[in-house]
């Protein structure tokens with residue numbers, strides 16, 4: 001079967017003042033349509049570079065990315081990105097930020113009423129209908145991330161790319177948004193690739209977790225299937241043996257395979273113990 005999305009034996013080198021730096025080496029994995037895949041690995045290993053490669057923001061030096069049978073050759077509206085820091089335009093309201101993206105993607109073929117309906121539906125989807133007229137400085141961190149997610153989803157992307165979307169949020173807001181994301185994904189059945197540092201988050205949300213080795217020249221170490229039925233409820237998972245086995249497998253990889261000997265390994269050993 002042809003995969004929906006494939007990072008196909010991709011390598012990335014960056015030019016630096018000290019010469020070429022090989023960030024990724026022969027990264028190869030496939031994602032099915034509607035699947036939720038997380039990328040996890042130690043800080044600086046190359047997770048964002050993989051995501052940017054899929055987004056078309058970084059060019060591979062070897063290999064490539066194929067989406068739905070077509071080679072990715074730059075950014076496109078069928079691949080929407082949500083960053084850790086919301087990246088909203090400060091002078092526009094929540095409605096305005098989403099509407100701008102909607103207009104860019106659908107403006108040429110749809111009426112003003114249709115664009116308005118799309119924008120309102122996206123606000124509704126993330127539970128922000130009442131905050132539509134607020135500007136980013138009037139919104140909490142979690143609300144800003146919700147607007148960012150709504151803006152990305154309003155573009156009806158084939159693939160939603162998320163780079164540590166909840167990394168800057170407190171634990172409760174984060175849990176809340178994770179639950180919303182699971183509901184939204186169940187409803188829209190979109191394909192998601194998400195970068196995270198958080199083992200629990202990866203297991204809770206993902207169908208598969210792609211574990212990366214440390215850089216330079218990072219590559220895929222292992223891929224874990226998360227065999228937990230959906231819908232998933234975090235409180236029930238706390239007592240689920242399969243959930244704990246999945247978390248332990250990732251921690252083991254990060255500790256043994258992904259971690260450099262030294263500080264990173266020691267820190268994770270504390271987390272496991």
Ligand SMILES: Nc1ncnc2c1ncn2[C@@H]1O[C@H](COP(=O)(O)OP(=O)(O)OP(=O)(O)O)[C@@H](O)[C@H]1O
Nearest residue numbers: 014016021023042043044045046047048049050215
């Ligand atoms: N434009 C660039 N030029 C030079 N080096 C870069 C560039 N972008 C990334 N790198 C390097 O490539 C490596 C991978 O970076 P990347 O941001 O993908 O890692 P990451 O796993 O997402 O990190 P973190 O978890 O800390 O966000 C790092 O060593 C980084 O310094």
